[in-house]
Amino acid sequence: MSDLLERLRGRGWRLTAQRRVVAEVLNGDHVHYTADEVHARAIERLPEISRATVYNTLGELVSLGEVIEVSTDGRAKRYDPNAHRAHQHLVCSRCGTIRDVHPSGNPLADLPAEERFGFAVSAVEVTYRGLCPECAATEPAGQPA
Amino acid sequence: MSDLLERLRGRGWRLTAQRRVVAEVLNGDHVHYTADEVHARAIERLPEISRATVYNTLGELVSLGEVIEVSTDGRAKRYDPNAHRAHQHLVCSRCGTIRDVHPSGNPLADLPAEERFGFAVSAVEVTYRGLCPECAATEPAGQPA
DNA sequence: TCTTGACTTGGATTATGTCTAATGTAGGAT
DNA sequence: ATCCTACATTAGACATAATCCAAGTCAAGA
Structure with a gap:
């Protein structure tokens, strides 16, 4: 995961506590959280993080190609950190x-x-x-x- | 299209003006309207039809296997009447x-x-x-x- | 025609996502 | 080490999609 953060910093991504926490929550295999699930888990580590920041950060990670957005049920979109192996x-x-x-x-x-x-x-x-x-x-x- | 309505009536579906209009709106090839698009088109034929009825009817048509629900963009679901040929x-x-x-x-x-x-x-x-x-x-x- | 249970309605409610103005801060410059 | 400032964060309002509900309406069988 620090690989990810290093890589993003190399691309000029400003590293904040909020962004670090979001990236950490997304760490793992078969992870497919909704934005609100990411927010709930982020709050456990950084209670003051806002929903808007979670949405912003997820959107940036998607733009940067580090996370994939999937909508398998027509309800909330889910975020899949497994972006570097086609699946x-x-x-x-x-x-x-x-x-x-x-x-x-x-x-x-x-x-x-x-x-x-x-x-x-x-x-x-x-x-x-x-x-x-x-x-x-x-x-x-x-x-x- | 009357085929569809006959089939549904045969299954005990109560035929109302609203349901007929929704079924008619969905007639055609490569039709993939959102619920609101169906509603807008239904209103042209039956001005007093409500959104709730359109949602209800679409949900029923999906349950009956006559319409397929697709969400290709993570936004509004779309309704595809081409349910009888796999595609x-x-x-x-x-x-x-x-x-x-x-x-x-x-x-x-x-x-x-x-x-x-x-x-x-x-x-x-x-x-x-x-x-x-x-x-x-x-x-x-x-x-x- | 009458009756009845299913259908429809409009408005409130929930769920998800976006936007904005005010405030805070990471990281380079000095 | 401190300062600057452009970028990030925040709370809450707003927007969109969908569902729920209680009251009124009506299709179709008796």
Whole structure:
């Protein structure tokens, strides 16, 4: 994580206590917090940090390419610090848990020219959906919540 | 479209003027309106229809499997009436235009067992992103808005 | 036609995200 | 070590998207 902070400082990013805390909260694997979840965790370390600063900092990290914004449920956007290895997402339809996954193949190649409508296609996002083991265990046959 | 209404009535759906209008607004190809866009168009035909009813009706159509909910931009959800042919979406990164596309291949098969974390994976959504021809023409080299 | 349970309404409420003016401060300059 | 100032932070207002609710309305079967 200090790698990240060093890298950002090298790019002229002004390092403040607030930004450091936000970066620290985002440290880890399979981390996909909403802005408010980041804020709640940041407050535990720096009680006076404001929501606006969390939103600002997350937006900057996204612009800098250090964090990826994902919206897997049409509700709050989530922030994924795993920006340096290409990956896709696997989401539990019931509890919303998200895992980073690495499918084989290249979906870009699966879109034929006649299906491109003249677009210059440059990126593709894939979201897998299903039941996680915990939810499958407690939900024998009903439909997802 | 009357096919749809007949089908729904057959399922015990009570047919009201409001529901008919919402269903009519959603008729067509490459239709991906937000709830407010549906409401605005519905008002042209039935001025007293309320937002709540539009939300309710869209939610019901989604539950019935007649309309698909898509959120391609982290903002308002969009409603796609093309629910009876599997397809994916191609989105312009600048203006937000959405096209329905039909890639070859099966992305589900691209997710190896060791990348499934024990999930029962049942569905996959793919979103292609790029510049549409109109935006490419007016945006020689800048970044997407 | 009558009845009834489902549907619709408008306004309040919640959730998420953005903006602004006032204040604070990191880090280079001296 | 201290000062400057451009950039960062703050609280709260504002904006947007969606949901909730109690009261009134109505489609469709009897």
